[in-house]
Amino acid sequence: MEQINECKCGNKAVFNHHGKGYCGSWSALGVCNLFGYCKVKKTHSPELKRFWKKLDKLYGGKQK
Numbered sequence: 001m002e003q004i005n006e007c008k009c010g011n012k013a014v015f016n017h018h019g020k021g022y023c024g025s026w027s028a029l030g031v032c033n034l035f036g037y038c039k040v041k042k043t044h045s046p047e048l049k050r051f052w053k054k055l056d057k058l059y060g061g062k063q064k
């Protein structure tokens with residue numbers, strides 16, 4: 001897979017996910033779920049958004 005060296009914000013990419021570079025990474029539920037995250041633009045990868053939706057469905061918003 002091609003290595004992306006630059007995040008879309010211009011910073012050095014430390015994490016590659018599905019052909020996109022991110023200057024940060026976000027781990028959810030431990031290290032088994034790693035997602036790309038841009039610290040400057042504060043954007044999550046589409047995969048992470050999908051993951052949150054999945055969590056929402058799992059817990060049905062009734063966590064309180």
Ligand SMILES: [Zn+2]
Nearest residue numbers: 007009023038
């Ligand atoms: Zn970035």
